[in-house]
Amino acid sequence: MTYVVTESCIKCKYTDCVDVCPVDCFREGPNFLVIDPDECIDCTLCVAECPVEAIYSEDDVPGTQQHFIALNAELSKSWKPIIEKKDALPDADDWAKVTEKLEKLER
Numbered sequence: 852m853t854y855v856v857t858e859s860c861i862k863c864k865y866t867d868c869v870d871v872c873p874v875d876c877f878r879e880g881p882n883f884l885v886i887d888p889d890e891c892i893d894c895t896l897c898v899a900e901c902p903v904e905a906i907y908s909e910d911d912v913p914g915t916q917q918h919f920i921a922l923n924a925e926l927s928k929s930w931k932p933i934i935e936k937k938d939a940l941p942d943a944d945d946w947a948k949v950t951e952k953l954e955k956l957e958r
Contacts, residue, residue, distance in 0.1 A: 852909050853888040854897060855923050857916040859905035860884055861956050862946035863939055868897035868906060870936040878930035881957035882940060887927035903947045926958070 861883050868884070869877045876890035877897075886897075886906070898906050907913070909920055946952070 852893050853891040853923075854886050854893065854895070854906055855888075855909055855912050855916075855920050856883070856885050857905050857907060857912060857919045858950070858953060859903040859947070860901075861952045862949070863903055863905075863943040865902050865939045865943060866933065866936045867900040867902060869933050871896040871900050875932050875934045877933050878927045879933035880926060880930050883926075883956055884933065885923040885926045885930060887932075888924050889927075 864879075864882055864884055866877075866884065873894060873896070874890050874892050876887045876892075878885045878887055888909075893908075895908075898908075907916070912920060940946075
């Protein structure tokens, strides 16, 4: 089992989760983070740190977000690791509660 970043992270990209990850499994895109499933050790530390509740255990990803399991695996192969907390995107608070924003994902 691994953890998965879902839609709530798009256009927010809070990186509190990165700070607590003991194995540096997060990868960074322009406006989204993903978890590399091959690196994740299922420690759960990142879940509580995410202010928009975007991180789920693979077994608990909501039905409407299941495609994010494959998306995390795909993007983690090409995006670079992020190992330090950074500022969230400038308008992250405005996007935090927006739903159905997959089309806003920048690769």
